[in-house]
Amino acid sequence: xxxxxxxxxxxxxxxxxxxxxxxxxxxxxxxxxxxxxxxxxxxxxxxxxxxxxxxxxxxxxxxxxxxxxxxxxxxxxxxxxxxxxxxxxxxxxxxxxxxxxxxxxxxxxxxxxxxxxxxxxxxxxxxxxxxxxxxxxxxxxxxxxxxxxxxxxxxxxxxxxxxxxxxxxxxxxxxxxxxxxxxxxxxxxxxxxxxxxxxxxxxxxxxxxxxxxxxxxxxxxxxxxxxxxxxxxxxxxxxxxxxxxxxxxxxxxxxxxxxxxxxxxxxxxxxxxxxxxxxxxxxxxxxxxxxxxxxxxxxxxxxxxxxxxxxxxxxxxxxxxxxxxxxxxxxxxxxxxxxxxxxxxxxxxxxxxxxxxxxxxxxxxxxxxxxxx
Numbered sequence: 168x169x170x171x172x173x174x175x176x177x178x179x180x181x182x183x184x185x186x187x188x189x190x191x192x193x194x195x196x197x198x199x200x201x202x203x204x205x206x207x208x209x210x211x212x213x214x215x216x217x218x219x220x221x222x223x224x225x226x227x228x229x230x231x232x233x234x235x236x237x238x239x240x241x242x243x244x245x246x247x248x249x250x251x252x253x254x255x256x257x258x259x260x261x262x263x264x265x266x267x268x269x270x271x272x273x274x275x276x277x278x279x280x281x282x283x284x285x286x287x288x289x290x291x292x293x294x295x296x297x298x299x300x301x302x303x304x305x306x307x308x309x310x311x312x313x314x315x316x317x318x319x320x321x322x323x324x325x326x327x328x329x330x331x332x333x334x335x336x337x338x339x340x341x342x343x344x345x346x347x348x349x350x351x352x353x354x355x356x357x358x359x360x361x362x363x364x365x366x367x368x369x370x371x372x373x374x375x376x377x378x379x380x381x382x383x384x385x386x387x388x389x390x391x392x393x394x395x396x397x398x399x400x401x402x403x404x405x406x407x408x409x410x411x412x413x414x415x416x417x418x419x420x421x422x423x424x425x426x427x428x429x430x431x432x433x434x435x436x437x438x439x440x441x442x443x444x445x446x447x448x449x450x451x452x453x454x455x456x457x458x459x460x461x462x463x464x465x466x467x468x469x470x471x472x473x474x475x476x477x478x479x480x481x482x483x484x485x486x487x488x489x490x491x492x493x494x495x496x497x498x499x500x501x502x503x504x505x506x507x508x509x510x511x512x513x514x515x516x517x518x519x520x521x522x523x524x525x526x527x528x529x530x531x532x533x534x535x536x537x538x539x540x
Contacts (some may be wrong), residue, residue, distance in 0.1 A: 500525020
């Protein structure tokens with residue numbers, strides 16, 4: 168075994184065991200999710216690294232060459248190839264882990280490529296040249312989305328857990344583009360996901376239209392459509408932060424947009440969810456709220472604020488659905504389970520829910536259970 172004398176992120180022994188497993192079962196086969204799951208089930212615990220089997224991909228040009236993301240001393244992408252295989256030019260400047268023989272006698276070369284959330288160029292090479300199935304794309308609006316913007320590794324791990332438990336694809340990302348792709352790559356998220364941003368390969372943009380006229384908003388929408396294509400998704404917010412969204416006002420503005428030939432997919436609404444403050448549990452806690460909402464709590468919801476919240480979310484959703492859109496809501500850490508359940512029931516499993524202050528990506532599975540209605 169020839170091992171690099173410099174510090175390497177994983178042990179050569181573990182790399183040899185990993186290479187042996189990959190060549191035993193992947194060589195000569197299509198690398199698909201079934202193969203990745205089988206390898207994950209057969210793999211033993213490695214001493215120096217954690218393997219993200221969902222990232223396993225074969226080099227599209229160089230035969231007998233594979234890539235897989237692991238966490239060792241640092242996050243890396245391992246390049247594993249038979250010593251006789253042609254070199255791959257996808258990721259230059261890698262670190263040699265070792266030239267070695269596997270337990271089954273294969274001579275392999277293993278290199279480590281830095282592959283952390285901030286390694287933007289390498290992340291994009293993987294997504295654009297190695298495995299394009301991890302790229303984001305439009306997902307329609309007939310589903311629940313839980314949009315994370317931090318901790319992509321936790322987020323996409325939780326998205327996978329939601330899919331396995333509930334059969335729902337709730338993945339959405341609003342943070343730095345490369346970090347979202349990194350999380351998708353590591354967890355093998357190939358089902359597509361909306362990526363809200365302003366740079367390629369984002370699949371949607373967000374427009375704060377609270378200070379825009381209908382004409383100005385229409386110009387922005389049309390510009391984005393010309394720039395990105397007809398399938399590009401556009402989300403808007405009509406109301407300024409701290410205001411309450413009314414169904415009739417939202418319906419009127421969506422009608423004017425439709426008349427102008429402009430369509431949007433998500434309308435962010437304001438419900439009175441104040442960061443750091445639990446939603447009121449009684450009328451006595453709603454001092455200063457708009458009179459029409461207080462009246463609805465008293466007369467339409469029998470004095471129960473959460474019942475009125477569910478009814479209001481349902482009305483807003485119905486208004487949005489008339490124009491082919493769904494509502495979007497930003498939550499925060501002070502929201503109780505009962506509040507999330509009320510929102511989920513009102514939205515009827517069609518919702519863009521953004522994780523706000525105090526809502527960590529590690530809670531996505533729990534929130535999906537409450538928001539799925």
